[in-house]
Amino acid sequence: VSPGEIVSAFIGRVEDGDLDGALELLADDVVYDNVPMAPIHGRDGVRAALGPFLAAATEVVWTVFRQTETGPIVMNERNDRFVLPDKTIDIAVAGVFEVHGGVITLWRDYFDLGTFQAQLAG
Amino acid sequence: VSPGEIVSAFIGRVEDGDLDGALELLADDVVYDNVPMAPIHGRDGVRAALGPFLAAATEVVWTVFRQTETGPIVMNERNDRFVLPDKTIDIAVAGVFEVHGGVITLWRDYFDLGTFQAQLAG
Numbered sequence: 178v179s180p181g182e183i184v185s186a187f188i189g190r191v192e193d194g195d196l197d198g199a200l201e202l203l204a205d206d207v208v209y210d211n212v213p214m215a216p217i218h219g220r221d222g223v224r225a226a227l228g229p230f231l232a233a234a235t236e237v238v239w240t241v242f243r244q245t246e247t248g249p250i251v252m253n254e255r256n257d258r259f260v261l262p263d264k265t266i267d268i269a270v271a272g273v274f275e276v277h278g279g280v281i282t283l284w285r286d287y288f289d290l291g292t293f294q295a296q297l298a299g
Numbered sequence: 300v301s302p303g304e305i306v307s308a309f310i311g312r313v314e315d316g317d318l319d320g321a322l323e324l325l326a327d328d329v330v331y332d333n334v335p336m337a338p339i340h341g342r343d344g345v346r347a348a349l350g351p352f353l354a355a356a357t358e359v360v361w362t363v364f365r366q367t368e369t370g371p372i373v374m375n376e377r378n379d380r381f382v383l384p385d386k387t388i389d390i391a392v393a394g395v396f397e398v399h400g401g402v403i404t405l406w407r408d409y410f411d412l413g414t415f416q417a418q419l420a421g
Contacts, residue, residue, distance in 0.1 A: 212391050212410075212411060213411035213413070213414060243372050243374070243395060244369070245367035245368055245369040245372050245373065245374045246367055246369055247366070247367040247368055247369075250365050250367050251367065252365070252367045252374035252375075252376070252393070253374075254374070254395050254407070254409075269334050269409070270409065271374070271393035271394075271395060271409035272393075273365060273376050273393060285376070287376075287391070287392065287393035287409040287410060287411075288334075288409060288411070289334060289335035289409075289410070289411055289412050289413075290411050290413055290414075291335070291411075291412055291413050292335060292412075
């Protein structure tokens with residue numbers, strides 16, 4: 178299983194709302210870094226950050242437009258869509274992942290925080 | 300010359316302040332998309348957008364932390380530093396490039412606009 182396939186499986190499980198399954202593909206001490214915000218450390222931190230969004234969403238669609246892979250590093254360009262009961266949020270993201278020993282040790286997303294917050298508020 | 304080498308050469312020329320040389324590595328109808336802003340079309344548009352920054356900077360250092368390449372697509376994670384006479388601006392960026400026929404046809408950077416604007420204003 179290549180690093181790119183691990184990342185694709187992770188995204189698939191997030192889309193399925195399978196948070197436990199997604200977390201299995203992260204290292205215990207994973208670093209999850211939303212660049213304009215503070216980095217989150219550890220699988221439990223990811224659960225706390227992502228869980229409420231997945232629980233609130235009636236549909237989660239993360240569309241990968243491009244994905245590249247060199248050694249343990251995977252990068253992709255995505256649109257992360259969360260359909261919530263009262264609104265739909267679309268986040269244009271570029272992600273950086275490192276995969277070691279079959280699990281994701283680094284997940285860093287670059288995006289514009291203002292665009293995201295305006296959608297949350299709107 | 301691989302797509303990744305074209306991108307690396309482009310960044311090297313930007314750092315050298317060699318705007319003409321950098322533009323030679325872009326397609327005539329290149330799309331230059333700073334995601335939180337409007338996309339710019341064409342080599343002349345890139346010149347108009349990037350030229351003033353390069354002219355004002357006493358030093359330009361774009362540090363590439365990670366770069367991945369699959370087929371014609373290159374992605375990288377960078378810090379773009381512009382040392383201006385009165386301040387230094389650091390932009391945390393994830394870039395997506397497409398290279399066809401030895402030139403860059405797409406250059407799309409994901410970053411947080413608010414962080415950039417705060418540094419410009421500060």
